[in-house]
Amino acid sequence: MNSLQWDDVRYFLTLSREGSLSASARLLEVEHSTVARRVGNLEKTLKVKLFDRLARGWVLTREGVELSRQAESLEMEMLSLWRTALANTTLSGTVRLSAPPILMSDFLVPRLSSFQEKYREIELELIGESRGADLSRREADIALRMSEPKSPQLVARLLCNVNYKLYGVPAWLERPESERSFIGLDLRSGCWQKIWLEKYVSPRSYALRTNDIRAMYHAALSGIGMALLPRFMVAEDSRLVSIPMPKSPPPCPLYLVMHSDVRRAPRIRATADFLIDLVQSHAHNF
Structure with a gap:
């Protein structure tokens, strides 16, 4: 039996959630042919047909539905392993930061040079997106959000109110x-x-x-x-x-959000502390 490849399972899970090659490819940042090949590899390894290839998209077979549940459990274990390892790393490596695009481009990016000078071994990966990145699935390590998260696995700190x-x-x-x-x-x-x-x-x-x-x-x-x-x-x-108006619009809270398992990882903590200080030192601009 061929060895099971985690990346094949990861691509399978993404396709099972998205339902199409094109949407999965965009999310995974690969060509759609790569998604199809990876899923095909998993089907050959398991000797099970996971999807029906239909004109309207890829639909899970009955076997695919059952295996997707087990694959999700495996994904949670892999992510937990990653978060545990991350908590023991040093001040080096990549930190993925998700934030609303306009906050990213107009406020954060022009003020990041001091972070780079202080933490030369940390590489920031900036993700400007309006939707909330899924921190449990490693879509980001830190997120700046305009709403308080509901998941008990996430920790949030109110930074300021955006007026x-x-x-x-x-x-x-x-x-x-x-x-x-x-x-x-x-x-x-x-x-x-x-x-x-x-x-x-x-x-x-x-x-x-x-x-x-x-x-x-x-x-x-x-x-x-x-x-x-x-x-x-x-x-x-x-x-x-x-321009004066009869009534001012309500302010929007800005939260810094992290997964509870990674908040003490040195490079995550250093980045979070920098962001907290940055926003609070410019609170008069918000």
């Missing part, structure tokens, strides 16, 4: 409210910023909509309209001013 304000070029302050134009999130968005702003703004007042907050920022700079933006994004840009 949002309406920003525009100074000329908007001199225009009557009836002549003001706004930049909003696209109609398909269900996020709270869009819902909150539309309580105060007529649909006819929007000059532009987009699903990209950086595009909103540049549109505000160009004078197209006023945009609801996080304060840290605009705090050091004197070209935009805060």
Whole structure:
């Protein structure tokens, strides 16, 4: 019997969850042919057909469903082994950090040089994503999130509250409210910023909509309209001013989140401490 390869099992689990080669390949950052080959290898090793290859996607067979449950248990054991080993490492290696894209690009990246100078043996891998990375499955070691995690396996520390304000070029302050134009999130968005702003703004007042907050920022700079933006994004840009509104939007809490098994690992702890100090030293910008 051929030896069982953990990577084959890992690819099998990803495909069982995603249901398609293309989605699995994107998540694993490989070609879709690699996913198919790995799953095929596992089927040959186990001598079991795991998937029915259908036009609508790859569907688990009855045997595949049963084996996926056992594979998930094996995955949990492997991840536990990894976290235990990580806790005994030194101040070297890779740390994966997940954060909202705009926080990553506009706040973190410009301020990371001091971390690199202090911890030259730690390599940061930055993942800008709006969804919450699954820390239990090693998608990230540390996550900055705008909501408190619910899992008892995760530990979270509230760093600060992120405030949002309406920003525009100074000329908007001199225009009557009836002549003001706004930049909003696209109609398909269900996020709270869009819902909150539309309580105060007529649909006819929007000059532009987009699903990209950086595009909103540049549109505000160009004078197209006023945009609801996080304060840290605009705090050091004197070209935009805060536009008074009848009521301020609610602040969003920003949490630093780690898995409880890795929080004492030296390189994870050093990175987390740096992020805590960084955010707290710039709390006036949030």
